[in-house]
Each structure stands twice: as C-alpha cells, then as structure tokens.
Amino acid sequence: MTIFKLGDRALKAGDDLFVPGEPSNAIYYLHDGWMCLYKPLQDGRRQILHFALSGAVLGFPPTEGTMTYGCRALTDANVSIIRRDNLSAMFREYPEVAMRVATIVSRDRDLAFDHLSNIGRRTAHQRVAHLLLELFVRSRMQWPDHTAEEMFLPLTQEDIGDTMGLTGVHVNRVLRDLRQEQIVEFHYRRLRVINPDKLVDAAGVDPQLMFSWIARAATD
Amino acid sequence: MTIFKLGDRALKAGDDLFVPGEPSNAIYYLHDGWMCLYKPLQDGRRQILHFALSGAVLGFPPTEGTMTYGCRALTDANVSIIRRDNLSAMFREYPEVAMRVATIVSRDRDLAFDHLSNIGRRTAHQRVAHLLLELFVRSRMQWPDHTAEEMFLPLTQEDIGDTMGLTGVHVNRVLRDLRQEQIVEFHYRRLRVINPDKLVDAAGVDPQLMFSWIARAATD
DNA sequence: CGGGTGCTTGACCGGCCTCAAATTAAGTGG
DNA sequence: CCACTTAATTTGAGGCCGGTCAAGCACCCG
Numbered sequence: 001m002t003i004f005k006l007g008d009r010a011l012k013a014g015d016d017l018f019v020p021g022e023p024s025n026a027i028y029y030l031h032d033g034w035m036c037l038y039k040p041l042q043d044g045r046r047q048i049l050h051f052a053l054s055g056a057v058l059g060f061p062p063t064e065g066t067m068t069y070g071c072r073a074l075t076d077a078n079v080s081i082i083r084r085d086n087l088s089a090m091f092r093e094y095p096e097v098a099m100r101v102a103t104i105v106s107r108d109r110d111l112a113f114d115h116l117s118n119i120g121r122r123t124a125h126q127r128v129a130h131l132l133l134e135l136f137v138r139s140r141m142q143w144p145d146h147t148a149e150e151m152f153l154p155l156t157q158e159d160i161g162d163t164m165g166l167t168g169v170h171v172n173r174v175l176r177d178l179r180q181e182q183i184v185e186f187h188y189r190r191l192r193v194i195n196p197d198k199l200v201d202a203a204g205v206d207p208q209l210m211f212s213w214i215a216r217a218a219t220d
Numbered sequence: 221m222t223i224f225k226l227g228d229r230a231l232k233a234g235d236d237l238f239v240p241g242e243p244s245n246a247i248y249y250l251h252d253g254w255m256c257l258y259k260p261l262q263d264g265r266r267q268i269l270h271f272a273l274s275g276a277v278l279g280f281p282p283t284e285g286t287m288t289y290g291c292r293a294l295t296d297a298n299v300s301i302i303r304r305d306n307l308s309a310m311f312r313e314y315p316e317v318a319m320r321v322a323t324i325v326s327r328d329r330d331l332a333f334d335h336l337s338n339i340g341r342r343t344a345h346q347r348v349a350h351l352l353l354e355l356f357v358r359s360r361m362q363w364p365d366h367t368a369e370e371m372f373l374p375l376t377q378e379d380i381g382d383t384m385g386l387t388g389v390h391v392n393r394v395l396r397d398l399r400q401e402q403i404v405e406f407h408y409r410r411l412r413v414i415n416p417d418k419l420v421d422a423a424g425v426d427p428q429l430m431f432s433w434i435a436r437a438a439t440d
Numbered sequence: 441c442g443g444g445t446g447c448t449t450g451a452c453c454g455g456c457c458t459c460a461a462a463t464t465a466a467g468t469g470g
Numbered sequence: 471c472c473a474c475t476t477a478a479t480t481t482g483a484g485g486c487c488g489g490t491c492a493a494g495c496a497c498c499c500g
Contacts, residue, residue, distance in 0.1 A: 049333045050333075061326065
C-alpha cells in the first residue's frame with residue numbers, strides 16, 4: 001500500500017492544506033489534528049462546511065480539476081499525501097480501501113445534511129447547541145474510554161458563526177444564554193458540558209434519530 | 221453485474237422510496253425521474269437536502285442501520301435495487317463501480333456544500349436564484365443537445381422554500397421580484413430563464429468558480 | 441508591559457416570518 | 471365538458487430574530 005503514498009506533511013495551526021481554485025492533484029489522509037473545510041465569498045465572509053478530525057479523507061473531489069473549497073488547519077496537524085492519479089489503481093488493488101473511502105465521504109455528506117437542516121430550519125440557539133453537541137460527541141469518540149465532560153475545542157466564536165450562518169456577535173449572545181441556562185460553557189477554546197440531557201434537548205434533535213447519529217459517530 | 225441487482229421498482233409522483241428511520245438494506249440507482257432527499261423536523265416542517273436526477277445513487281448510508289433522511293419521488297420514477305450486503309462483493313469484483321459510486325457520493329457532498337454556503341451566507345434573493353440556476357444547469361446537462369431556456373421543474377414554491385430555508389410565502393415574493401427584474405419566470409412548474417447572465421449575477425456566484433461547477437455538472 | 445486578537449455588551453435596524461384572506465390552477469366525478 | 475374540491479399561488483399588515491455598527495474589556499504572547 002505504501003507505494004501509493006507520496007509523502008507526509010506537517011501543518012501548523014492556521015496553515016492551508018489547499019485553497020479554493022487550486023488544482024486537485026492529491027488526496028490526503030488526516031492522521032491527527034483539527035482541520036476545517038471552508039468556502040470564501042466574494043465579500044470576504046466565509047462559510048465553514050465541515051470539521052475534519054483524525055481519520056478524515058480530505059481533498060477527494062468529484063472530478064479532476066480545481067478544488068471548490070479550502071482546507072485549513074485549526075491546530076497543528078499531520079497528513080499523508082496520495083497522488084490522485086494513483087487512486088484508481090489503489091481502488092483496483094485494495095477494494096476494501098475503496099469501500100472505506102466511499103463510507104467516509106458518505107458520512108461527510110450525511111454530516112453536511114445535518115448542517116443543512118440546522119442552518120435552514122433551526123434558531124440560533126438550537127444551531128449553536130447542535131454544533132457543540134456534534135463536536136463534543138465526535139471528538140469524544142476519538143478516545144472511547146474518555147468520558148470527561150470538558151474538552152479542548154479549537155474554535156473562535158467567529159468560527160462557530162461561520163459554521164452556522166451567524167455573526168460572531170450573535171454567537172456570543174447565544175453562548176451567554178446557554179451558560180445562564182446551565183447547559184454548556186465555552187470560554188477561550190474550552191468547552192464544558194454542564195448538562196448533556198439539556199444540551200440534546202436544546203439542540204432540538206429527535207432522541208430516536210440521535211441514536212443512529214451516535215452509532216454513526218462511533219465508527220470513526 | 222446483473223447478479224447484484226435485486227430488482228426494479230417504479231414509483232409514482234409523491235411515493236417515498238424510503239423514509240427516515242427505516243433500516244437501510246438496499247441502495248438504489250435512479251434511472252429516470254426527479255426525486256428529493258429530505259429530513260423532517262419534530263414540528264412538521266422539513267428541510268430538503270438534495271434533488272436527485274437520473275444517474276443518482278440513493279440510499280448509500282455511511283453505516284448499516286437506519287436512514288437518517290427520506291427519499292421521495294417528485295415525478296414518476298424508476299430505480300434499480302441492489303442489496304446492501306452485496307455491495308462489498310460488487311466493489312471487489314468491479315473496482316470501477318466503487319470508483320464511480322465514490323465519485324457520485326462525493327459530488328453530492330459538494331452540492332451539499334454549495335447549499336450550505338447559500339443558506340448560511342446569502343440573501344433570499346440570491347438563494348432562490350442560485351437554486352434555479354443549479355437545477356437549470358443540472359437538468360439541461362441531461363440532454364446535452366438541448367439548449368432551450370425553458371424547462372419543466374417539478375417543484376412547488378413551498379419545495380423551494382424547504383430547500384433554501386425560507387417560507388413558501390417569502391419565496392413567492394422573491395419570485396415576483398425575479399420576474400419583474402426580467403431574470404426568470406417560474407409559474408406552475410415551468411421555469412423560463414429570461415436572462416442567463418443576470419441569473420448568474422443574481423445568484424452571487426463567482427464566474428471563476430462557476431466554471432468548475434459547470435464542469436462538474438457536465439459529468440452527470 | 442504593550443500590542444493584538446478574541447470576547448462582551450448595547451442601541452438600532454431590516455429581512456424574513458407569521459397570520460390571514462383572496463385568487464388561480466389542477467384534479468375528479470358525474 | 472362542467473361543477474365541485476383541493477392544492478398552490480398571491481398579496482398585505484405587523485412583529486421578531488438576528489444583523490450592523492460601535493465601543494470597551496479580557497486574555498495571550500512576546
């Protein structure tokens with residue numbers, strides 16, 4: 001399998017792995033670190049599309065050509081690089097890898113679908129709660145034995161706004177409310193979940209469907 | 221390849237191919253017709269996630285388990301059914317199918333990313349223009365020789381609202397504006413693009429990146 | 441200690457939602 | 471082909487959530 005690997009790359013927090021408009025010659029496997037996919041708008045604002053954690057596959061575009069979004073490191077991060085034109089050969093030789101890549105991309109799509117319902121149909125309060133819940137669950141799945149209700153979350157309030165289609169100013173007001181309701185505290189990149197049940201409730205997710213969501217996250 | 225096929229199914233407009241919470245035993249290949257993926261909320265509202273045209277792969281979930289969204293026919297439609305537990309075998313035997321499925325799912329993800337920027341960061345005016353532009357382009361790619369600026373679009377104004385995170389009432393006002401601006405007319409399921417250039421402009425897309433979007437659609 | 445980035449709060453505004461009612465198009469049975 | 475029913479479109483009045491603008495504060499790092 002190693003013959004398909006082109007090399008490794010270490011990123012510092014803030015580095016771009018690739019930017020929108022860049023030709024896509026490679027795909028990447030994220031070993032560790034937090035990254036985000038984002039799309040800039042003409043007026044300088046941006047929309048964050050996805051947060052990538054360890055095990056993510058990055059830069060797998062539907063066609064050769066240019067990337068339509070960028071990918072930036074939120075923490076220091078390490079990726080393996082695989083040349084895109086080796087991908088077909090790799091899939092041919094290792095069908096289980098093809099299945100795994102398809103599965104990962106499919107989970108990304110499902111997460112994007114979740115974000116769509118949030119941004120499209122929920123209040124700012126619910127959106128922020130949902131995002132914090134998602135990142136809390138996904139992040140905690142990385143250390144299955146780790147059950148702490150406090151974690152490191154390398155986002156600014158502006159980042160949360162850029163993810164949920166809100167301004168940083170309003171995110172701040174929502175976070176104040178969530179703190180006063182004794183649901184979560186988020187302060188300078190530390191997230192503390194005070195009352196998980198209330199958080200699930202505030203996120204406005206159906207506990208029934210939540211189950212499948214947890215199950216999905218568990219396959220990380 | 222036919223040994224992997226379980227059968228066919230013909231759907232009437234309005235039929236559900238699968239619903240949220242349903243176990244996912246099968247994946248589907250859409251031969252013809254319009255379908256939409258949607259997610260219902262507790263209060264009865266819903267978010268439309270994606271419109272599927274001929275060639276789409278439906279019901280490929282990240283894990284076995286239950287579907288987190290539903291799939292409904294907007295017109296009469298025909299699908300092939302493939303048992304999910306045959307999928308690994310099929311990928312092993314036909315690596316190019318694996319590549320193709322991964323590509324299709326990846327394009328769906330990219331479209332979801334587009335929708336995320338729209339809903340998150342654009343005005344109602346831009347959102348509606350963008351959706352009409354997307355469906356116009358994607359639909360027209362189905363008949364490469366067909367260059368008419370008028371087409372059948374099997375959506376209600378409510379559907380457009382459910383896709384873009386708006387109410388049907390507001391969509392109606394936006395459509396009135398777009399008509400008065402001589403950009404597009406949408407009346408009882410017929411879409412007429414009066415001025416394509418103005419439509420691209422109204423959608424607020426970077427013509428530079430639009431290129432890659434067209435190229436992507438062209439691979440349908 | 442000082443500069444910069446990120447957080448916090450207030451006042452005001454506007455885009456989109458809500459509620460409600462009238463009108464038009466489509467479907468259906470006689 | 472027409473009366474009837476139902477779904478979809480259209481328009482108005484009023485209200486609220488979240489944006490904008492602006493200022494001051496807290497935390498981090500050299």
